[in-house]
Amino acid sequence: MSMRGKRLxxxxxxxxxxxxxxxxxxxxxxxxxxLDPAGPQADRISKIWWLFFYVSAAVLLLxxxxxxxxVHRGRVREKGAGDVPEVDEKRGSAPDANLERxxxxxxxxxxxxxxxxxxxxxxxxxxIGRSLSSSMSEKDxxxxxxxxxxWWWQVRYMDANPGNIFYTANEIHVPVGQPVTLKLNSTDxxxxxxxxxxxxxKDLVPGHDATIWFEADxxxxxxxxxxxxxxxxxxxxxxxxxxxxxxxxxAWVAQQRQSAQEPSxxxxxxxxxxxxxxxxxxxxxxxxxxxxxxxxxxLTHVASRITLAAGTLPNTRGHLSGWxxxxxxxxxxNRMPPNxxxxxxxxxxxxxxxxxx
Amino acid sequence: MLPARRIIIGLCAGVLxxxxxxxxxxxxxxxxxxxxxxxNTISQSDLHPGSNMPAIPPTENPDERNAYAxxxxxxxxxxxxxxxxxxHGGGGIxxxxxxxxxxxxxxxxxxxxxxxxxxxxxMPSFRGKINDAQVWExxxxxxxxxxxxxKDVAPARDDHMYAxxxxxxxxxxxxxxxxxxxxxxxxx
Numbered sequence: 001m002s003m004r005g006k007r008l009x010x011x012x013x014x015x016x017x018x019x020x021x022x023x024x025x026x027x028x029x030x031x032x033x034x035l036d037p038a039g040p041q042a043d044r045i046s047k048i049w050w051l052f053f054y055v056s057a058a059v060l061l062l063x064x065x066x067x068x069x070x071v072h073r074g075r076v077r078e079k080g081a082g083d084v085p086e087v088d089e090k091r092g093s094a095p096d097a098n099l100e101r102x103x104x105x106x107x108x109x110x111x112x113x114x115x116x117x118x119x120x121x122x123x124x125x126x127x128i129g130r131s132l133s134s135s136m137s138e139k140d141x142x143x144x145x146x147x148x149x150x151w152w153w154q155v156r157y158m159d160a161n162p163g164n165i166f167y168t169a170n171e172i173h174v175p176v177g178q179p180v181t182l183k184l185n186s187t188d189x190x191x192x193x194x195x196x197x198x199x200x201x202k203d204l205v206p207g208h209d210a211t212i213w214f215e216a217d218x219x220x221x222x223x224x225x226x227x228x229x230x231x232x233x234x235x236x237x238x239x240x241x242x243x244x245x246x247x248x249x250x251a252w253v254a255q256q257r258q259s260a261q262e263p264s265x266x267x268x269x270x271x272x273x274x275x276x277x278x279x280x281x282x283x284x285x286x287x288x289x290x291x292x293x294x295x296x297x298x299l300t301h302v303a304s305r306i307t308l309a310a311g312t313l314p315n316t317r318g319h320l321s322g323w324x325x326x327x328x329x330x331x332x333x334n335r336m337p338p339n340x341x342x343x344x345x346x347x348x349x350x351x352x353x354x355x356x357x
Numbered sequence: 358m359l360p361a362r363r364i365i366i367g368l369c370a371g372v373l374x375x376x377x378x379x380x381x382x383x384x385x386x387x388x389x390x391x392x393x394x395x396x397n398t399i400s401q402s403d404l405h406p407g408s409n410m411p412a413i414p415p416t417e418n419p420d421e422r423n424a425y426a427x428x429x430x431x432x433x434x435x436x437x438x439x440x441x442x443x444x445h446g447g448g449g450i451x452x453x454x455x456x457x458x459x460x461x462x463x464x465x466x467x468x469x470x471x472x473x474x475x476x477x478x479x480m481p482s483f484r485g486k487i488n489d490a491q492v493w494e495x496x497x498x499x500x501x502x503x504x505x506x507x508k509d510v511a512p513a514r515d516d517h518m519y520a521x522x523x524x525x526x527x528x529x530x531x532x533x534x535x536x537x538x539x540x541x542x543x544x545x
Contacts, residue, residue, distance in 0.1 A: 188516070279486050282437060295436045328388040337488050338388070 032223040034196045038243065039215045041132050041199050048128045055117060132199075133212070141181040141213065144172060148184070148191030148204040148226065151233035151334060152297055152310040157253065158183075166256050167285070169297035170239040170310045172224075175249035176216050184210040192228035195241050201227045216243035223311070232333035238311025259288030260300045260356050271352025274345045279337060286356065296336065303356045309334070321350055382510060385425045418465035420497035421506045430498025431512050431524075433491055442479070445521060446502040451479060455502045455521070457530035463505070468496040504529035 030036060037043040145156040155168045174180045184193055186204040194200035199214035216222075226237035244252070263269040275281065276290060283296035291299075305315050309331055313319040322329075325346065327336040341349065420426035434440060446455035461471050472492050475482030483492070501511040501524040511524040521527075 277485060279488060282486050326388070332387045333385065337491055339488070 031221055032196050032225065036197055038197045038220055038222060039199065039217050041214050042197055044128050044131060048124055051124060052121060055121065059117065141179040142174060143181045143183065145183045145185070146172070146193060146204070148186040148188075148193070148230070148237075150188050150231050151226070151237040151331070153237070153239045154297065155239075157256070164257055166253075166287075166300075167298035168256060168301065168305070170307060171242065171305050172239065173242045173244060173249055173252050174216055175246040176219050176243050178246065179213055179215045181211060181213045184212060189230050190228050191226045191230050191237070193224065194227035195222050195224035197222040198241060198243075200224070203228055216241075219243050219245060221306075225311075233331050236310060236312045236331050236334075238307075240306050240311065242306075255304070255357075256301055258301075260286045262288075263352055263355060265351070267348045267351040268355050269352075270345075271348035271350070271355075274341065274349045275352060278341065278345075278349070279339055280349075283336075299353070299356060301356055303354050317350055317354060320353060321346065324349065381422065382424050384423060416464055416466040418469075418493055418497050418500075420493045421465070421500065422510060423497075424510045424512075426494045427497045427501050427506060427510055427524075428512050429491075430494035430496070430501075433487075433495055434498055437483075437487065437495075439495070445519065447521070454499055455527065455530075457503065457532050459532050463500070463503075463532035465493075465496050465500065468499050469493065472496065498524075501527075503527065503532070505532070 034042070034049055035046055037046045143158040145154075145158060147154040147156070153170050155170070155172055157164075157166050157168070159165050182193065182202075184202055184204045185208070186206045188206060190206070191204040192201045193204060193212065194202075195214075197220075198216055199212060202210055202212040204210065220243050222241045222243065224239045224241055226234055228234075230237065263272045272289065275286065281291045281293065283293050285292050285294060285298045285300065287298070287300040303315070307313060308315050308319055308323055309327070312331055313323060323336070324339055325341070326338050327334055328338055420430070442449065442451035443454050447453050452458070452460060459467070461467055461476055469492055471480060472487070472495060473482065473484050475484075487495070497506060498512075500506055504511070504524070504527040506524075508525055511527070513523050513525040515523060
């Protein structure tokens with residue numbers, strides 16, 4: 001290859017690398033990213049992420065530079081010396097004592113620097129890890145119990161007054177600027193709570209209460225995801241955190257505390273009857289009706305949620321219908337059995353479920 | 358090729374083919390045919406307490422050969438609150454399920470209809486509430502409680518604290534028809 005050809009290839013490679021890196025960086029912003037923090041905890045986590053990134057990048061760069069230097073020097077020596085010094089088969093080649101001392105010093109220095117860097121990073125990681133939990137303030141905190149189940153999240157808003165406790169699923173609303181304490185537990189296997197923009201990860205271990213706290217400092221929608229492999233539908237075990245202004249949050253809480261809306265049209269009334277006489281009633285609760293089972297998600301305000309089936313489907317009538325009739329096609333292995341309803345009953349049921357704002 | 362080597366290869370292939378049959382044990386059939394709509398019709402009088410049992414020839418429940426189905430049955434047994442009356446097999450409010458006594462028959466089809474139709478004196482009818490596939494899973498688990506299913510299929514452990522050995526280590530009872538529940542027997 002000619003000199004010009006080499007230079008052109010080199011320039012093209014550099015540009016392709018830069019392009020690839022900038023494309024990758026766009027993945028860093030968004031609703032599920034550690035690098036787009038929306039709270040003080042996540043801020044600290046992202047800072048330590050960048051510290052690790054810069055230190056590791058500098059080390060990598062230095063290593064590459066020294067490696068290239070070594071290659072270059074080797075080539076220069078080869079050209080200058082013309083031939084390789086004879087090596088005695090038995091004794092090996094005796095290196096220059098001066099050169100050997102220099103090499104020993106370099107290796108020792110590099111090792112010491114590596115140890116210092118690792119030590120600093122360990123201490124930084126440890127102290128930030130501690131600061132995430134030690135500054136936990138129970139005062140004025142919103143307390144929420146999150147129970148991981150295969151494969152969805154049960155969310156229970158606690159209150160000193162038992163009448164004000166309410167359930168929801170796969171969606172956590174939090175007020176901006178107020179600490180939130182999460183009590184985590186699991187009913188079956190180990191799950192892990194992770195909202196990259198806010199907090200995490202923390203494992204949900206069956207029979208063991210874990211506590212974690214966070215605060216959101218700006219309104220927004222943040223996606224969370226189970227971060228511990230928990231079975232067939234682990235990938236479809238997501239949830240959304242809705243950070244909103246305290247006024248909006250209070251309005252949401254007041255609405256969620258209500259019993260389910262009474263059916264107002266004939267279709268909705270028939271839908272309620274279908275719900276109560278079909279297998280739905282074996283697993284789900286609709287507060288204010290005889291349905292009170294706690295195996296599946298609480299559906300008292302199902303129509304107010306953003307998604308269905310733990311972040312798998314947008315909450316629309318079509319998706320809801322598909323989910324009711326054939327959930328195993330959408331999320332194979334999940335715990336919801338198929339339901340075959342005649343078309344009129346199904347439409348009435350959908351009317352009813354969609355009225356549960 | 359030497360005939361001896363050919364025989365060995367043939368034997369190995371045969372053994373491999375045979376071991377494939379074991380895969381059925383864990384086969385997970387998530388998308389079973391949805392239950393038919395007509396199942397929900399109301400039967401007027403299929404209940405025959407006492408000795409007038411509807412004669413059901415011995416039936417076979419494919420779920421009894423599938424470990425996943427039996428473990429699903431075990432999960433549903435608690436989820437649908439069967440344990441609320443029958444406890445974990447020892448009985449209490451309802452009759453025990455781990456012994457050799459069957460008031461309404463111990464055949465898979467008998468158990469299926471006991472769950473779907475209900476029985477007098479307390480057993481509710483789950484018609485239209487539990488789909489057929491899940492009832493068969495429950496029926497398979499119920500029979501595993503008295504050791505009626507294969508050892509390698511019966512659940513070997515429990516998810517919660519449990520007072521009795523697992524279904525896998527339950528010895529097989531010899532079912533007999535008893536038309537009077539033990540709890541209703543007259544003192545002698």
